Amino acid sequence: xxxxxxxxxxxxxxxxxxxxxxxxxxxxxxxxxxxxxxxxxxxxxxxxxxxxxxxxxxxxxxxxxxxxxxxxxxxxxxxxxxxxxxxxxxxxxxxxxxxxxxxxxxxxxxxxxxxxxxxxxxxxxxxxxxxxxxxxxxxxxxxxxxxxxxxxxxxxxxxxxxxxxxxxxxxxxxxxxxxxxxxxxxxxxxxxxxxxxxxxxxxxxxxxxxxxxxxxxxxxxxxxxxxxxxxxxxxxxxxxxxxxxxxxxxxxxxxxxxxxxxxxxxxxxxxxxxxxxxxxxxxxxxxxxxxxxxxxxxxxxxxxxxxxxxxxxxxxxxxxxxxxxxxxxxxxxxxxxxxxxxxxxxxxxxxxxxxxxxxxxxxxx
Numbered sequence: 001x002x003x004x005x006x007x008x009x010x011x012x013x014x015x016x017x018x019x020x021x022x023x024x025x026x027x028x029x030x031x032x033x034x035x036x037x038x039x040x041x042x043x044x045x046x047x048x049x050x051x052x053x054x055x056x057x058x059x060x061x062x063x064x065x066x067x068x069x070x071x072x073x074x075x076x077x078x079x080x081x082x083x084x085x086x087x088x089x090x091x092x093x094x095x096x097x098x099x100x101x102x103x104x105x106x107x108x109x110x111x112x113x114x115x116x117x118x119x120x121x122x123x124x125x126x127x128x129x130x131x132x133x134x135x136x137x138x139x140x141x142x143x144x145x146x147x148x149x150x151x152x153x154x155x156x157x158x159x160x161x162x163x164x165x166x167x168x169x170x171x172x173x174x175x176x177x178x179x180x181x182x183x184x185x186x187x188x189x190x191x192x193x194x195x196x197x198x199x200x201x202x203x204x205x206x207x208x209x210x211x212x213x214x215x216x217x218x219x220x221x222x223x224x225x226x227x228x229x230x231x232x233x234x235x236x237x238x239x240x241x242x243x244x245x246x247x248x249x250x251x252x253x254x255x256x257x258x259x260x261x262x263x264x265x266x267x268x269x270x271x272x273x274x275x276x277x278x279x280x281x282x283x284x285x286x287x288x289x290x291x292x293x294x295x296x297x298x299x300x301x302x303x304x305x306x307x308x309x310x311x312x313x314x315x316x317x318x319x320x321x322x323x324x325x326x327x328x329x330x331x332x333x334x335x336x337x338x339x340x341x342x343x344x345x346x347x348x349x350x351x352x353x354x355x356x357x358x359x360x361x362x363x364x365x
Contacts (some may be wrong), residue, residue: 004041005129006162011038013160014129019361022156024060024098027091028084030155030334032360037075038096042162050075054120055168059097059161066096070168079115079167080106080278088323097161103153104255107204107217110196110294111352114153118167124151124159127354135165150349156360158353172219175203177248180240185292186279188214191239192295193275198235200228206255209282209290214239217252243338246302258300260291267324271299273317279318284312310336335364 003009013020019034026038042060049055050073058287059068063081070076081099085091098104099213100122105114112118119134134147151158159223188207191342195202195216204217208209216236218228226246233242246253254260261268266288275296282290282299289302303309306328321334338346350357 001036001040001103002041004305006125007040008038009037009042009160009162010125010129010131012129013125013358016356016358019358021159022101022360024095025062025093026150027094028098028102029090030102030360030363032363033089034358034361037160039162040093040095040162042097043095043132045069046163047165052169053168054165056121057096058079058163058164059100061096062238063094063096063099066321072172072335075168076168076171077118078108078112079113079118079254082106082113084322087258087268089263096164096166100152100164101154101161107206107252107293109342110205111201111203112169116149117162119148119152120167121165122148122151122161123163124161126159127230127359128357131162134161136256150240155363157364158352158359160320160359172225174221174222174225175217175247175249177204177227177245178216178229178232178242179238179245179249180217180242182212182235182240185209185212185282187239188212188292189275189296191236192292193237195232196295198232200232200235202232205293205295207292207296208255208260210260213256215248215251217248235258235348250282255291255293258291259301261289261302264289264302265305265329266302267305269288269303269319270300270316270322271301271309271319273297273299273313273314277317278314281313281315281317284314285309286312306331308332310337321355 001011001261005011020037021032023036025039025040039060044058081104087299094194103115123133125131182345191214192205196205202216203219206215216232218225229244233244236242276332285301287301287303314321319336
């Protein structure tokens, strides 16, 4: 089913007799059992006020269309959403509703915040077919229960997004990246921590374990970016030879999309931990390859097919199975089992928003 309006979507959900597999552009491959219900026809810009840094779009609007619109006004989605297609080998067109439903944030999250931090308001259809509106269209008008943040990252299990209101930010005039090569993980985490603890407003801190290279990004006015990258090179010089690249957008796009794992055999896991715990955890993962973002707090692990990593997570954190075959997903699940008290809260929330249990059933446990 591909409803062409919010009213048609509400009617389809209200009249559903069985489970529904909610999809945006279908680029992330999180298929569940049930009839496919796509939001891709709910596309278009409802409101864009560059001066107010506010954008309201229908959920099925392609991310590429949103980014092109913003770029024409020298603005951007500051949370830098990842494109999963290369990693997962999928097609389709990523949609803004899918980004918000999955809570997808890229390297700039450490400085600009997560996707949910830029979400001002939503419209969605719950599991009974009721249209719900929450939040507002401007930054001064977000009131009431904060369902906005609840829907962000719920993967369609609480409701199907039809419209999102976003805060956007100006695009930086310039950027610069400081790289230090030949580092082991403990040294890399110390280097990234030093950069993030500096006054130089770092917007990216990543490490590729295979190449041993740390990448630190700064953005802003040209003079400021040049000055801060120079200071960061001095700060990081004790860790090795620090080099400054004035432009490295392809590098950061590759880090954002985990390009190093594209086309390589094996399962891919995404693990969130405290950056200082990454050093302890990494050897225990027994991974074929590792990439670190967010100063070490986000770990991408490439492991042999069928590997279960939750039992190896010996530090506080959270792991998600991002890429695997259907049998592995069915056997292991996608999301880490929650502690009993949190699982009870989540179950009750889903019961309130989706009393029949038809929206992406089983996806979140």
